[in-house]
Amino acid sequence: MKNTIKVERAKLSITQTDLAKAVGVSKQTIHSVETGRFIPSSVLAMKIARYFKLPVEEVFQLEEGD
């Protein structure tokens, strides 16, 4: 699963720490999600999308093989 968290963060000029605090997880978790290493739960994905005021499928997209 790929995501556009890094792009959306850049648009808002916020750090991983800011996003982590806003959605209630650690900075390492945001880093792992951003790099595509950790697939977040649907709840966390929705919280992240809500923070960016975007639909979930715009922030997270399925890849072939998912």
Add this chain to the structure above:
Amino acid sequence: MIGFGKMHGYKTKVAGLVIAGAGIAFWAINSFAELKLMPKMTAEQQGYMIWWIVLFGLYMAAFSKEKNDDERVKAIRAKSMLVCFNLSMAVLMSMSIVLFIEDNMVFRASDIIIVPTFCIVFYLLMFHVGLYFDNAWDYKEDTNHVSLGKGKTGRLYLVIVLLAALVLGYALYQIQIRR
């Protein structure tokens, strides 16, 4: 204080690490200057007691939550506990075989404590590798199936199992030559 099926707060982890650290510090000092905790205690009894205190501290640390116990931490913990459970079973089954072959072998309390110590130390090692060395951990592997030697976590698992086998073999050898 320690409940089963319940994770304790982060403060318990800190307290556990302090207890384990104090035990290790006492053990280190004791190896230079022979301190006596209680006047009638033998060196072996004191050594066992210090080991038990260190183990209890590590046990408290192992079954406590992290400061920010989010879903990534829970995923790492689940896989680490699975590996630790497998390792515990392997160690106990190996010991059972040794006892079956060497039917006159008697384990003392100070020998038996080796098993939970290794299991807790390896669990803490594996869990913290996942927690702080993101590149060494593969989240994509199915949590319910960690293949020995396959994938990043599997390779880490293999190293841990090999280390455990080496240390356990050495411990059993030491027990055997002491008799």
